[in-house]
Each structure stands twice: as C-alpha cells, then as structure tokens.
Amino acid sequence: MKGDYFSFTEQLFNPSAAAEKPEALKQIRVLDLSRIIYGPMVAKWLGMFGAEVIKVEEPEEGDDWRTGTYWGKFWKDSCPYFQSLNPNKYFVTINLKEQKGKELLLEIAKNVDVVIENYRAGLTEAWGIGYTTVSKINPKVIYISCSGYGQYGPLKFYPSYDIVAQSMSGVARGTGFPDRKTYKLPDYYGDFLPALFGAIGVLAALNARERTGKGQYIDMAQSEGLMRVMHNWTYMAQTGDDLGCTGNNDPTMAPSGIFRTRDGKFLAIAVATGKQCVSLLKAMEKAELAEKKEYVETLARLKPENARVLNMLLEEWVASKNENEVIELALKWEFPVGQVMDDEKIVNDDWRRERGSIVDFDDEMYGKGKWAGPAVSLSKTPGRLKWLSRPIGYHNRYIFKTLLGFSDDKIKELEKDGVIGYWDNRVGKRPPEYWNIEKDEIFNYGKGK
Amino acid sequence: MKSSEKSPQVFSKHMTGKKTQEHLANFERLLSEMIDPRPDKTGSLENIRVLEVSSANYPATICASMLGELGAEVLKIEPPEGDPAREVTPYGVNIKGVGLPFLMENRNKRNITMDLSTETGRANLKKLAGGADVLIDAMKPGELDAIEAGYRHLSDVNPSLIYVAVSPFGHFTSKAERCRDIPDSDLTAQAESGFSMLIGDPREPEPYNYPLRAGIWAASYMSGALATAGTLTALLHRNKTGEGQMVDIATNDAISAWQGFSAVWGFTMEQPRVRIGNFDWGLYPYGYYKAKDGYVTVCAALDHDFRGLLKILGRWDLEDDWKFLFDRLTDDPEKLQELETEIEKEIAKYTCDELFRKTFEYGIKATRDKLRSKGFPIVVETKLPHQVVEEKHWQIRKSFQEVDVPGFGKITIPASPPQMSESPMRIKWIKGTIGEDDEEIYAQYGLEK
Incomplete structure (x- = not known):
C-alpha cells in the first residue's frame, strides 16, 4: 500500500522545484517570423518547454502587437499583452525587404528545426524564404504557415483576424440568447485555439522526424481550427437544422446554465449524466423527480421540453441558496458546478499559484509581475518562464555572434546597410526608461572582444 | 456573389520575377500533393499505443481523438454499459442511442470494454498499460490510484509510460484534493476560467445581462488540445531519454492559462473587467x-x-x-x-x-x-453554419468529411487541421458500437474475459 495520493502528486509536480528539472525541447531551435497572437503563440508553447526561439522582427517597427495594448495601458514602456505572448524568446531584427536580409534569414534557417510564419498565403515563397527554398538547404526543417484560410483555395489571400475567423467559421452566430444579438468569444479565442492546433502540428512533426528523419510543411488554417471544435456540422447533416443560440443553457447538458445565487453571485451548473442528475435532484430535495424516466435518462432529459422544466427548477433553487451552500452540496453530491471567476480572482487565486499556472515572476529587465505560467503541468519536464519580452533587436548581437559567429565588423556593416536595426523611441518598442542599455551584457554581447 | 468566387493576386507586384515564379510553382506542386496525401504516408504517431480510460470526460476523449488522428493506435476503454459520454448530445439527438459528439470524437479508436470494479478488469488494464505508450486518465483524481493503476503503480512496471490526467482542478494542490469529486463539464470550466464573465452585455435586461456561455465547447476543446500538446511534448522527452512522466491538465484553468490575458488585466489594472457587450478590450471597430x-x-x-x-x-x-x-x-x-x-x-x-x-x-x-x-x-x-458548409473554399480543402460509421450510417464531421505534407492527419474510421473490438483486442493482447 502506497501513501496518500495527493502527497505523492504534490511532490511529483511541486512547481517550486521546476527550475531545476530538465526541459523537453532543449535542443530544438525555432525561427519565428510571425506577428500578433496566432503565430507567436505556437512559438510560445515551444519556448515554454525549452526550445530556443529566435523571433525575427522588422527593424524599428517590430511586431504590431508591441503597441496593441488595451485602454492605452503600457507597463514599464512595454505592452503587457505582448509580454504575455512572447516570453523566453530571442529578439532579433532582419529587414526582409533587402536581399541581404533574406540571405541573412536563410543563414539562420539553415540552423533551425522549426520555422513559423503567418504572412499572407504564399508571400514567404514569393520572397524566396518559403518552405521550398528553406527545405533545400535544410531538409529536416519543419515549416509551419499559419494563415486565415490555408495556403490553397479561393479565399487564401483574404486577411484574417480572430474575429474574422470566428465569423468565417460560423462560431460567431452561436453565442447569445435566441432571437437576440450574438456575441464574439472574448480575448481572441479565435487566435489562441488555432495557435494550439499549430503547436500540435509542429510537435507531431518533430515526433515524426525522430522516426523518419524527414522534415515537412504544415498548412494551418485559422478558421479550420475553429470549425474542428463545432458540433454544428454533424447536427446539421443529421437534422437539417442549425444548432442556433441557446443562451446560457448548453444543449448537450441538462439541466445547465449560469444562475444567480441568493447572495448575488453567479454559478455555472451543467449536468452530463443520469447519475449526476439524480445526485443534483437529491441535493435539491426533489428526489421524487429522480424516479421519472424523462429526467433520469439522458437522451430524454436533453429534449428541450424536459430540459426546460429542469432548468427552471434549478434556477429557482439556486436563487434560494448562497454560493457557498451550493458548492458544499456539489462536493457532497458530486455534480458539476463552477464559480464565475474574474480577472482579479484569477490572478490572485491560491489554487492557480500552487499549480504554477499563475507565477510571481521577477524578470531581470522588468522586475516583478504576475503572469500566466505553463497551461499544462509536466512532472519531469515542466514548462517555465525564463524571461519576458525584450526591446526590438535586443538579442541581435547575442544571436548573430553565438549562432552565426559574426564579427563586430560584420554586425556593424549589417547595421549600416539597414539589414538589422533596433527600436526607435516609441513606447512598446524601447527598453524601460530606467534601464541602462549601455551596461547591458546581453545587448552588448561580446562587444570589442 | 459568394466571397469564394474571387481570387485576386494580392501580391502581384512581388510575383512577377522568374525566380519568384519558380518558387511559387514548386509550392503549388507541394500543395497539390497535400490535398490527397499518398497512402504510404503514415501518421506522426504511427507506432504509439494510447489507452483512453474514459468516464464522461470530453476533454480526455478529445485528446484521445486527436492522438488517433495523428496516427496513434487508440484503445477506448469503456465500462460494459458504455461511457456515459455516449449520451451527451445536443437536444438528445442521437443515432441508435449514440450522441453526435461521441461519434465525432471517436476518430480512429477501437472500442473495448473493461469492468474496473472486478479483479479481472483491473488486471487487464494493468496488462495493457504495461505495454502502452500513453494512458489518458479521465477518472476522478486518485480513482485509478486507489485500484493500484495510478501513475506510480504503472510507471513502476512501465517507466516510459506517459500518464495524462484530465480533471477539473487537476491531480495536485489542496484545492484539487478538496474538489476531487466535482465532475467536469464545459460550461463549469468556462466559468472557472473567467471566460463567461467577459461575454454578454450589461445593458440588456435580466437575465440577458448575465455572464454568458460561449456557444461552443470552448473549454473542453481547449483542454483536449492542451492535453494533446502536453502528450506530444512528453513524447519528445521520452524519445531522448526513454523516460515517461505524468502530464496534468486542469480543465477549469485551460482557457485562462493558455490565453493568459485575465492574468495580465488582473495584474496591471488590479481590478476585474466588466462586460462591455460586443466592444473589444483593445480594438475598435x-x-x-x-x-x-x-x-x-x-x-x-x-x-x-x-x-x-x-x-x-x-x-x-x-x-x-x-x-x-x-x-x-x-x-x-x-x-x-x-x-x-x-x-x-x-x-x-x-x-x-x-x-x-x-x-x-x-x-x-x-x-x-x-x-x-x-x-x-x-x-x-x-x-451561419449552413453558409460555411456551402463555401466552395472549404469544399476544395475537404474541410468537412463524410464518414460511414458501420451500423450507424454516414455522418459529417470537420476534418483534422493542420494539413501536414509528410505525416498527414487522417480520419480512417469511426466506430460506434460498445465493445466492437473486444474479441480482437482481448485475443491480441492475451487479456482475460
């Protein structure tokens, strides 16, 4: 007989020991040409688990999201969103409009395992830095193009953003109450979910390469990522109807909804199985309903007329209880309940801090902050934050010297020719005001040596 | 005019040179091969065997489905009466008693039954796990451990096993222990992630102004995709070291941890966001x-x-x-x-x-x-979804597929993004019947009836 399970897992995962553990993607080098959210998040997954991510930006301008902040909010001259999207990366610049810039890019591409880009379809090919060119000098490369609609098909050149993908995929028309307006999914879900599919593609290709020795090309279409997670198509083919909007009720679970408690809090409750439904009815002291087939058998319970009855009863019941009481009953009777959390509760959540998905992180350049940690816990090779984002061109010298062995003269020449460059004085692109860049050892890496 | 009927050369200026034309021609050739992958191209996880120990837990089921699309051999282990997830379906719509989400996410799996309440069933599970590469634990935290089929028991016998646990609050931390009996659902996970709090319009009358449910399984699919990415990352570590590990996903934290912006707002603004209808937090219009x-x-x-x-x-x-x-x-x-x-x-x-x-x-x-x-x-x-299906672009890309499920007829499901040139994702079959593969699998692995 082994000891208590949770003492065992506590020790197994212990986030405070994470920094000493090995990293799963240690020897993987990634060239990230992407901007905004969708491409950079593919790179973020890889970087969080140990890959060396070289993020290439245009001199002076950089990633558009450096200034894509909310309500004019900058933090120490940086965009907090951008910080969250781009930790653990090396920030170099290359002017891809110059032939010398393309040559420099190919020099790096020779030495990497993965290339990520999210330009419009075919553009990197037209520039001579696409998969067909890179794979000639680096046959083992895995090259992913993250676009709105994929690299072929009549829509391929049309621009895409999160909200556009939500509309083109049909997600947009499913959130809201029947016959009222519909809502978009918040915080750019239409970028974050497809990015995860992109990361899955890259990780799968890395696994395949271990076996076959071959690299490959990956065509990730943002809208297809969203279409993959919708039940509408199967439902439509079966019934001839659109699934429609169902407000706060999940049509696959009954009863289900977001309800207000007596003390004015919001709780989500959603019942998946007959067993859970019987438990809930007992908790509600409505055991007599648990005898009825139409409420216990799941396929019958899900019929709109039966689901409606249960939803109304549940709404009344929750309104008569305080939040705590419902949660205690859920713990006792084992039905799914969730508190409606908000930003402030999330960032201060002890549970998340214990899990390591919220971290108090002290960055060398930006100091203390609270950020999202790895979204998945791996016991032996945990993900981790190592540094936040950096100003435009911050790692130029470091990468060009250590990876390509460039001399000071060579770097100077590239600077003079406008092939590489740095931030201008705009907020979001420059170092924090208090930072003495002249004394920064990484920025000035190997200067004069 | 449908949007798909137009396909202008957006980058015509860049696409006129001889070299450019050559790159683009090579690229076209590559893409045309990707539409219909050659049959000899095998999936990324061709030699990987996955066990899904299922229990009304869609994130786990989705993860297993994705690993199946990537070419793994997936055995879905259900209790003799079937996984209760079989009945979780919009408005109770089903085919011969089986719900649509279940069929949609049973990609490339073999259906076997095992009664884990019996000694024989437990012995069979352990025997299978001894030779498996990945085990997905969809049970309550600690439930498999209690029957000596938890990570610590199985990794003793099979140190290279990757053990993926999927539950609302995860398998470690004090809260996870306290809430271990609360089952998973998409809606409750959306709420706990702070997602619902951001959807809806406070200017609407009651109850239309409540925090609102995203009309897709936003949390379950994010969790399933995160579990897949975590598994693939762990497999890469195993390729180098031979070492397996435990991977833990908390579905209540999936969206908030991966998207990370709740933490950003909570940290920088020190107060939660309130709903602002269809306005965005950073962009207008x-x-x-x-x-x-x-x-x-x-x-x-x-x-x-x-x-x-x-x-x-x-x-x-x-x-x-x-x-x-x-x-x-x-x-x-x-x-x-x-x-x-x-x-x-x-x-x-x-x-x-x-x-x-x-x-x-x-x-x-x-x-x-x-x-x-x-x-x-x-x-x-x-x-609207029915307009999406009609879009020629997706038809050309085969973004929707019709699959003949033996005994159940044809169903329409979304294909598997991303499209990969060397190790394509495929939907090879979908099976609906409980225990359909019992005979074959029990014989193949020498399990006891």
Whole structure:
C-alpha cells in the first residue's frame, strides 16, 4: 500500500522545484517570423518547454502587437499583452525587404528545426524564404504557415483576424440568447485555439522526424481550427437544422446554465449524466423527480421540453441558496458546478499559484509581475518562464555572434546597410526608461572582444 | 456573389520575377500533393499505443481523438454499459442511442470494454498499460490510484509510460484534493476560467445581462488540445531519454492559462473587467453589425484601416474626432457609443455583399500602394453554419468529411487541421458500437474475459 495520493502528486509536480528539472525541447531551435497572437503563440508553447526561439522582427517597427495594448495601458514602456505572448524568446531584427536580409534569414534557417510564419498565403515563397527554398538547404526543417484560410483555395489571400475567423467559421452566430444579438468569444479565442492546433502540428512533426528523419510543411488554417471544435456540422447533416443560440443553457447538458445565487453571485451548473442528475435532484430535495424516466435518462432529459422544466427548477433553487451552500452540496453530491471567476480572482487565486499556472515572476529587465505560467503541468519536464519580452533587436548581437559567429565588423556593416536595426523611441518598442542599455551584457554581447 | 468566387493576386507586384515564379510553382506542386496525401504516408504517431480510460470526460476523449488522428493506435476503454459520454448530445439527438459528439470524437479508436470494479478488469488494464505508450486518465483524481493503476503503480512496471490526467482542478494542490469529486463539464470550466464573465452585455435586461456561455465547447476543446500538446511534448522527452512522466491538465484553468490575458488585466489594472457587450478590450471597430440583409463583422481597428472604412462609408467627417485608436478606447463605452451609433447607421444602409465587395476592392488596391498607408478594412458576412458548409473554399480543402460509421450510417464531421505534407492527419474510421473490438483486442493482447 502506497501513501496518500495527493502527497505523492504534490511532490511529483511541486512547481517550486521546476527550475531545476530538465526541459523537453532543449535542443530544438525555432525561427519565428510571425506577428500578433496566432503565430507567436505556437512559438510560445515551444519556448515554454525549452526550445530556443529566435523571433525575427522588422527593424524599428517590430511586431504590431508591441503597441496593441488595451485602454492605452503600457507597463514599464512595454505592452503587457505582448509580454504575455512572447516570453523566453530571442529578439532579433532582419529587414526582409533587402536581399541581404533574406540571405541573412536563410543563414539562420539553415540552423533551425522549426520555422513559423503567418504572412499572407504564399508571400514567404514569393520572397524566396518559403518552405521550398528553406527545405533545400535544410531538409529536416519543419515549416509551419499559419494563415486565415490555408495556403490553397479561393479565399487564401483574404486577411484574417480572430474575429474574422470566428465569423468565417460560423462560431460567431452561436453565442447569445435566441432571437437576440450574438456575441464574439472574448480575448481572441479565435487566435489562441488555432495557435494550439499549430503547436500540435509542429510537435507531431518533430515526433515524426525522430522516426523518419524527414522534415515537412504544415498548412494551418485559422478558421479550420475553429470549425474542428463545432458540433454544428454533424447536427446539421443529421437534422437539417442549425444548432442556433441557446443562451446560457448548453444543449448537450441538462439541466445547465449560469444562475444567480441568493447572495448575488453567479454559478455555472451543467449536468452530463443520469447519475449526476439524480445526485443534483437529491441535493435539491426533489428526489421524487429522480424516479421519472424523462429526467433520469439522458437522451430524454436533453429534449428541450424536459430540459426546460429542469432548468427552471434549478434556477429557482439556486436563487434560494448562497454560493457557498451550493458548492458544499456539489462536493457532497458530486455534480458539476463552477464559480464565475474574474480577472482579479484569477490572478490572485491560491489554487492557480500552487499549480504554477499563475507565477510571481521577477524578470531581470522588468522586475516583478504576475503572469500566466505553463497551461499544462509536466512532472519531469515542466514548462517555465525564463524571461519576458525584450526591446526590438535586443538579442541581435547575442544571436548573430553565438549562432552565426559574426564579427563586430560584420554586425556593424549589417547595421549600416539597414539589414538589422533596433527600436526607435516609441513606447512598446524601447527598453524601460530606467534601464541602462549601455551596461547591458546581453545587448552588448561580446562587444570589442 | 459568394466571397469564394474571387481570387485576386494580392501580391502581384512581388510575383512577377522568374525566380519568384519558380518558387511559387514548386509550392503549388507541394500543395497539390497535400490535398490527397499518398497512402504510404503514415501518421506522426504511427507506432504509439494510447489507452483512453474514459468516464464522461470530453476533454480526455478529445485528446484521445486527436492522438488517433495523428496516427496513434487508440484503445477506448469503456465500462460494459458504455461511457456515459455516449449520451451527451445536443437536444438528445442521437443515432441508435449514440450522441453526435461521441461519434465525432471517436476518430480512429477501437472500442473495448473493461469492468474496473472486478479483479479481472483491473488486471487487464494493468496488462495493457504495461505495454502502452500513453494512458489518458479521465477518472476522478486518485480513482485509478486507489485500484493500484495510478501513475506510480504503472510507471513502476512501465517507466516510459506517459500518464495524462484530465480533471477539473487537476491531480495536485489542496484545492484539487478538496474538489476531487466535482465532475467536469464545459460550461463549469468556462466559468472557472473567467471566460463567461467577459461575454454578454450589461445593458440588456435580466437575465440577458448575465455572464454568458460561449456557444461552443470552448473549454473542453481547449483542454483536449492542451492535453494533446502536453502528450506530444512528453513524447519528445521520452524519445531522448526513454523516460515517461505524468502530464496534468486542469480543465477549469485551460482557457485562462493558455490565453493568459485575465492574468495580465488582473495584474496591471488590479481590478476585474466588466462586460462591455460586443466592444473589444483593445480594438475598435472590432465587432458585429446589422447590415441591410444580415449581419457583418467589421475589423478595422488599426488607424489606417479605420481611415479606409470611413472613406468607404463616406463618413470622413468622423475622422477628426476619432482619428487614433487612442481616441477610440473602449474604457468609456458610453462615449464610444456615439461613434458606434454612427457606424451602425452607415453599415445598415448596405447589404452584406455590397460591404464585402467595397472593402475588398478597396483593400486590394491599397495593398498594392507603395506606402501601404491606406489600410485594408475587413467587412465579412457573419456567417451561419449552413453558409460555411456551402463555401466552395472549404469544399476544395475537404474541410468537412463524410464518414460511414458501420451500423450507424454516414455522418459529417470537420476534418483534422493542420494539413501536414509528410505525416498527414487522417480520419480512417469511426466506430460506434460498445465493445466492437473486444474479441480482437482481448485475443491480441492475451487479456482475460
């Protein structure tokens, strides 16, 4: 007989020991040409688990999201969103409009395992830095193009953003109450979910390469990522109807909804199985309903007329209880309940801090902050934050010297020719005001040596 | 005119040189091979065996489905009466008693039954796990451990096993232990992630102003995809070291940890966001509008895109007051509503198609402009799912597939993004019957009946 399970897992995962553990993607080098959210998040997954991510930006301008902040909010001259999207990366610049810039890019591409880009379809090919060119000098490369609609098909050149993908995929028309307006999914879900599919593609290709020795090309279409997670198509083919909007009720679970408690809090409750439904009815002291087939058998319970009855009863019941009481009953009777959390509760959540998905992180350049940690816990090779984002061109010298062995003269020449460059004085692109860049050892890496 | 009927050469300026044409021709060749992958191209996880120990837990089921698409051999282990997830389906719509989400996420799996309440069943599970590469634990935290089939027991016998645990609060931390009996559901996970808190409009009457459910399984699919990415990362570590590990996903934290912006707001603003309808937290215009004959999505938040939109709508008079994104902050929704009302009024004058055509033609011209300062405002129809299915673009890309499920007939399901050139994802079969593969699998692995 082994000891208590949770003492065992506590020790197994212990986030405070994470920094000493090995990293799963240690020897993987990634060239990230992407901007905004969708491409950079593919790179973020890889970087969080140990890959060396070289993020290439245009001199002076950089990633558009450096200034894509909310309500004019900058933090120490940086965009907090951008910080969250781009930790653990090396920030170099290359002017891809110059032939010398393309040559420099190919020099790096020779030495990497993965290339990520999210330009419009075919553009990197037209520039001579696409998969067909890179794979000639680096046959083992895995090259992913993250676009709105994929690299072929009549829509391929049309621009895409999160909200556009939500509309083109049909997600947009499913959130809201029947016959009222519909809502978009918040915080750019239409970028974050497809990015995860992109990361899955890259990780799968890395696994395949271990076996076959071959690299490959990956065509990730943002809208297809969203279409993959919708039940509408199967439902439509079966019934001839659109699934429609169902407000706060999940049509696959009954009863289900977001309800207000007596003390004015919001709780989500959603019942998946007959067993859970019987438990809930007992908790509600409505055991007599648990005898009825139409409420216990799941396929019958899900019929709109039966689901409606249960939803109304549940709404009344929750309104008569305080939040705590419902949660205690859920713990006792084992039905799914969730508190409606908000930003402030999330960032201060002890549970998340214990899990390591919220971290108090002290960055060398930006100091203390609270950020999202790895979204998945791996016991032996945990993900981790190592540094936040950096100003435009911050790692130029470091990468060009250590990876390509460039001399000071060579770097100077590239600077003079406008092939590489740095931030201008705009907020979001420059170092924090208090930072003495002249004394920064990484920025000035190997200067004069 | 459907949006798909147009395919202009957006980058014509770059695509005229001989070398460029050569790159693009090579690229076209590669893409044409990707539409119908050669049968000898095997999946990324061809030699990987996965066990899904299922229990009304869709994130786990989705993860197993994705690993199946990637080529793994997946054994779905159900209790003799079947996984209760079989009945979780919109409005109770089913085929011969089996729900649509279940069929949709049973990609490339073999269905076997095992009664884990018996000694024989437990012995069979352990025997299978001894030779498996991945085990997905969808049970309550600690439930498999209690029957000596937890990570610590199985990894003793099979140290290279990757053990993936999927549950609402995870398998470690004090809260996880306290809440271990609360089952998973998509809606409760959306709420716990802070997602629902951001959807909806406070200006609506009760109860339409409540925190709102995203109309897709936003949390379950995010969790399933995270579990897949975690598994693939762990497999890469194993390839180097031979070492397995435990991977833990908390579905209640999936969206908040991967998207990370709740942490960013909580940290920098030290207060939670309140709902602001279809305004975005960072961008304007970036939302849904009513056109003459339907709904459109407008995405023209960058200043030059916004200028373009005003020109197209013939409302240059608004430019002076709302010139910069900084003028269009959504922190004061009432003030911004003044502009919103004007934009609403203009959009309502046109049909969806007119708006698409006007902005598209404008955008393409502007893209060819040397200074690129005229923007590309995007206005697309906010599509209903049945319009998405009709889109020629997705038909060309085979984004929807019809699969014949033996004994159940044909079902339509979304294909598997991303498209990969060397190790394509495939839907090889879908099986619906409980224990359909019992005989074959029990014999193959020498299990006891």
